[in-house]
Amino acid sequence: MPKVTALNAAHRALNARMVDFGGWDMPLHYGSQIEEHHAVRRGAGMFDTSHMLAVDVTGGGARDFLLRALANDVDKLAQPGRALYSCMLNEAGGVIDDLIAYFVAPDSFRLVVNAGRAEADLAWLQSLQERSGAAVKLAPRRELAMIAVQGPQARERVWQALPQTRAATTALPPFHSSAVGELMLARTGYTGEDGFEILCPATRAQALWGAFIAAGVKPCGLGARDTLRLEAGMNLWGQDMDASVSPLDAGLAWTVALNSGRDFIGRTALLAHAQSRQLLGLLLAEPGGVLRSHQSVSTAQGEGEITSGSFSPTLARSIALARLPLGVNPGAFVEVQVRDKRLAAKVVQPPFVRKGTILVKLN
Numbered sequence: 001m002p003k004v005t006a007l008n009a010a011h012r013a014l015n016a017r018m019v020d021f022g023g024w025d026m027p028l029h030y031g032s033q034i035e036e037h038h039a040v041r042r043g044a045g046m047f048d049t050s051h052m053l054a055v056d057v058t059g060g061g062a063r064d065f066l067l068r069a070l071a072n073d074v075d076k077l078a079q080p081g082r083a084l085y086s087c088m089l090n091e092a093g094g095v096i097d098d099l100i101a102y103f104v105a106p107d108s109f110r111l112v113v114n115a116g117r118a119e120a121d122l123a124w125l126q127s128l129q130e131r132s133g134a135a136v137k138l139a140p141r142r143e144l145a146m147i148a149v150q151g152p153q154a155r156e157r158v159w160q161a162l163p164q165t166r167a168a169t170t171a172l173p174p175f176h177s178s179a180v181g182e183l184m185l186a187r188t189g190y191t192g193e194d195g196f197e198i199l200c201p202a203t204r205a206q207a208l209w210g211a212f213i214a215a216g217v218k219p220c221g222l223g224a225r226d227t228l229r230l231e232a233g234m235n236l237w238g239q240d241m242d243a244s245v246s247p248l249d250a251g252l253a254w255t256v257a258l259n260s261g262r263d264f265i266g267r268t269a270l271l272a273h274a275q276s277r278q279l280l281g282l283l284l285a286e287p288g289g290v291l292r293s294h295q296s297v298s299t300a301q302g303e304g305e306i307t308s309g310s311f312s313p314t315l316a317r318s319i320a321l322a323r324l325p326l327g328v329n330p331g332a333f334v335e336v337q338v339r340d341k342r343l344a345a346k347v348v349q350p351p352f353v354r355k356g357t358i359l360v361k362l363n
Contacts, residue, residue, distance in 0.1 A: 005050035006145045006202035010209050014219055022116035024051040026222055033223035037313045040191050040228055041356050044151035045220040046212050051115035054141040054199060055122060058108045061135035066101060066109060068264055069128055071247060073257035077103035083175045083188055087247045087255055088121065089266025093273065094243040095250065097121050098235065100188060102177050110184075112146075112197075114237055128265070145205035147198050149217055150228075152356060154195030158185070161211040169196070190225065192232025192354045227310050230319065233281065233350025239293055240279065240307040240321055246270060249323065251279030251350075277323045280330065281350040282306065283360065284318035289338035291320035291345070298335040298342070301325040306336065314353050315362065321350065 002025040011018065016027035027048065029036060039045040057066060066074045072086035082103050088096045097117040102110040113121045118140075125138055149158050159166040168178045169185050174194075177186035184199040200208055213219065226236070233251075235241055241250035248256070248270060258270060284291055291309030298304075302325040309320030320336075328334070330349045335342045348360040 003051070005048055006205040007048045007050060007147075007209055010206050011048065011219075016219075016221060019222070021051070021222055024115060026051060027219070029221040029223045030219050033221065033227070034313050036218060036220035036224035037227050039218040040151045040193055040220060040224065041314055041353070042152070043218070044149060044153040044157045044195070044216065045218045045224065046150070046209075047148045047220050047225055048146075048209075049148050049197065050145040050202070050205065052146055053113050053115065053118035053122070054144050054146070055111045055113060055125065056104075056108065056139040056141060057111060057125075057136055058139065059134075059136040060107055062107050062109050065129065065132070065134040065136045067262050068132065069125065070101065071256045071264055071266060073260040073262065074101060074103070074109070075260070077101070077109075079103070080105055081176045081178055083177055083186060085175075085255055087241075087252055088124070089247070089264070089270075090243055091265060091269065093246045093266040093269030095237065095241040095245055095247055095252075096124055096243055097237055098241070098252070098255075100186075102184075102186065117237060143202055144199050145202040147200070147205065147208060147212070148189055148191075148195065149198065149212060150189045150191040150193045150195035152194060154193065154217070157212065157215045157217045158196055158198070161208070161215040161217075190232075190234055191228040192234070192351060193228070194355065227313060230308055230310055230321065231312055231314055231351065231353040233321070233352060235279075235321075236308055246273065246275070248275040249277040249279070251321075275326070277304075278326055278328070279307070279321055279350075280324050280328065281348040281352060281360065282309075282320040282322050282334070282336065282345040283315070283348055283362065284336070285333065285344040285346050288341060289318070289343050291318045291336060291338070295320075296337045297322050297324060297345075298337075299324060299328045299332070301327040304328070304334070312352065315358060317362070319352055320345070
């Protein structure tokens with residue numbers, strides 16, 4: 001039986017189309033994936049992200065432990081509340097998972113990891129702690145739920161539903177968080193829009209969900225979340241990177257602090273193996289198909305492959321992320337094998353869309 005979040009009954013009451021997503025019973029959409037996508041780009045939409053796992057890392061050795069465990073440098077987190085996006089690598093330099101680390105207090109950090117990787121991530125962190133003898137405690141917070149409210153009107157809608165959070169979050173910069181009672185509100189997200197990711201006790205999740213609906217926030221499912229993150233040029237573990245792919249080949253070199261002086265897990269492998277591929281965007285240049293993952297891409301520099309592809313509701317055409325040979329530059333045209341056709345596509349630098357604005361030239 002799939003696992004369920006604290007909001008499962010709420011999804012079913014809204015007649016959501018439910019699907020098995022990595023062992024969780026989750027909403028794909030509530031009637032129209034396209035409408036949900038546009039709600040986030042133009043107003044405010046929300047997602048049940050309670051299947052993701054928060055892991056608290058506490059103790060006198062917490063910072064040193066994460067300096068070793070994460071490819072990005074947690075010493076960038078100098079003030080409580082600040083957040084950092086990072087990959088967690090294996091010894092070969094492959095991406096075990098991508099996550100967000102929050103600085104809570106001098107001896108306390110919170111990691112939020114992907115649902116499908118939660119148990120593997122926790123086991124990996126526990127093995128690192130056991131091997132190193134680090135003075136840290138790892139506490140999975142399975143009693144917490146998480147709701148992401150995203151869109152240009154998202155913060156105003158949250159303040160309407162939760163007026164007690166306005167004072168603490170009005171001046172909150174992006175990639176920072178604030179605690180308000182039992183709630184943690186982080187100005188982060190996976191859509192390319194502004195908003196909050198809100199962690200709360202699971203016992204409060206349904207009441208919060210209902211309050212956001214009353215404030216005009218549209219419930220959105222996994223389908224819209226995927227097209228939004230693709231437009232925003234955001235990687236998905238298992239498609240755009242995995243444990244066999246270097247972050248350097250996955251367009252995530254900016255998340256790797258190679259020159260910080262730390263000997264983090266995977267650093268030696270990254271230094272020994274130069275980047276061999278690059279992750280770029282594709283715009284389908286002609287009608288007749290939809291770009292999908294695993295389709296082959298022919299370029300003047302050799303073969304590549306689409307890692308994520310779909311129809312973009314904002315651009316009204318098919319787009320993709322693709323792992324391409326070095327030397328392929330934005331502006332070039334390539335050919336994608338779509339079923340029995342070879343269709344032309346334009347190479348672009350992602351993101352395609354951020355904060356409602358199209359960032360790529362369509363012609």
